[in-house]
Amino acid sequence: MKGNEVIAEAAVRCGCDAYFGYPITPQSEVMETLMALRPWETTGMVVLQAESEVASINMVYGAASTGKRAMTSSSSPGISLMAETLSYLAGAELPCLVVNVSRGGPGLGTIQPSQADYFMATKGGGHGDFHLIVLAPSSVQEMHDFVSLAFDLAFKYRNPAMILADGVIGQMMEKVELRDQRPRRAREEALKDVGSWATTGKAGRARNIVTSLDLDPARHEKFNQKLQAKYAEIREKEVRYEELLCGDAEYLIAAYGISARIGQKAVELLRAEGVKVGLFRPITLFPFPAKQLAARAGQLKGILCVELSAGQMIEDVLLAVGNTLPVAHFGRNGGIIHSPNEVVEAMRELRVKNGLYYTWTGFA
Amino acid sequence: MLEIIAPENLAYAKSKVLTDAPMHYCPGCSHGTVHKILAEVIEDLDIQDKTVGITPVGCAVLLYSYLDIDWVEAAHGRAPAVATGIKRTNPGLHVLAYQGDGDLAAIGTGEIIHACNRGENISVIFINNGIYGMTGGQMAPTTLIGMKTATTPQGRQVDINGYPFKVSEIIALLPGASYVTRQAVHTPAAVRQAKKALKKAIEKAYAGKGTSFVEVVATCSSGWKLSPTEANRWMAENMLPFYPLGDLKDS
Known part of the structure; x- marks a missing residue:
């Protein structure tokens, strides 16, 4: 299978709740495959073509704020457009998956493969002090395996995760072993994990607020220190x-x-x-x-x-x-x-x- | 005196959906009134526990402090996309996006048009005061011709700044929008009318009829550099002729 197709298969099979995307070469097969698979009829996964990358990532932000496993995929210029909301996701401590099948830049650049988005992926990729968790597959099998791994890490640390692939891995065909279908998390099961922060309606608890805003400098500095402590823990425990x-x-x-x-x-x-x-x-x-x-x-x-x-x-x-x-x-x-x-x-x-x-x- | 304080004599009470946090709005600002009637509608419909609101960037950025429901703070202009993500993955929730005219009518034009065109089953509350309040009174797309703002000190001129933007009229053209109305909260009668519109909007969106869009023509006494009373009068005399009140669509 093609790397991009495998991302779609893996998303459905690992129990992803929602995909929001916008076409861009060389990764359009991700959404095309999802639309062909019609997971809304099987697992109940939502697949929606948005009006822009900006809208896609904000739909992800919305779904993620309710504790859902939400993802998008794009390529370099599209990821640039998502940078603002990647920062919001990190600032609001929301888990999600963003796949970047990167292409050459700067600017409109080329649709051919590139790895020139390393800085953007690893050094923040948006305003403020934050990091994405970044996984770099070097085979189609890893494209498959890292979808599930990225979601697990994203939820473990309440932080957006990125699969940084390139146009070759996205387009090339290799044999791949697909995982068994994992059902999407039931509401009750999900709430055990995300109930303390997810905005699912305040029934039976105090209200939850998902925000990255804090106008109190002392409190906001403390929050930044907490984020840095989280990144230190990730550096300690998640190196692969x-x-x-x-x-x-x-x-x-x-x-x-x-x-x-x-x-x-x-x-x-x-x-x-x-x-x-x-x-x-x-x-x-x-x-x-x-x-x-x-x-x-x-x-x-x-x-x-x-x-x-x-x-x-x-x-x-x-x-x-x-x-x-x-x-x-x-x-x-x-x-x-x-x-x-x-x-x-x-x-x-x-x-x-x-x-x-x-x-x-x-x-x- | 004290014996008349009894539940059966209670004529008015603060909605239990409103928190006790003091609002930060300027005297005479319409936001507080809209917040109050929104809280009352949520209480009347008994949906406090299954409602998620989306707050904008702008003066209402701290709206989540004032209504006791779950809230998500969106990036500038993106509330309709965030609302889409919430509603699509949680069809059982009431999803309300609250936005000002800088947020919705300028930077977020794409998101609101497409959310309404897809017919997302969400309610959008659009506060139109013709100005950017929080950043210090700059021109908004909705600023009237000739209106002085921080970035149009000589008054808005068509040859430089283009025309005021009638958002509701555009939204009403979209098949996905089922209820589009323009309201105001400058008189007690208008407040009652706006509250009815909000209730209808939320009910229709939840019933799966498509997007509900409630514009509220609003005052910004600080940005307009008028007293609260003068701002109400100025709005009635200048804003309402250009932004006439009433339902634009109810299908």
């Missing part, structure tokens, strides 16, 4: 990453999403040449596996960050390992995808130069 052949590695390729798949092939090619190289793949981009990467720094001669961007994740890599070893970036932009051989070439450059941070800008 994968290591491939890192045990004896002298060099690492650090990459997520589709770049990790290409990096995997590059590792294979370089190992065949006798280069001791491994792949370090962050699965959660927030929280970034900083400690886990830093733990490898002592054995390494260099790290090559491979991204479909001008160099975004590399900043988190540098924060993790500091100036203790050469860290370089290799990336392509504009919807062009690096080949494993290009990555191998970039790794050779890194090995030759062995300097401090520099950028390998690609072929002239």
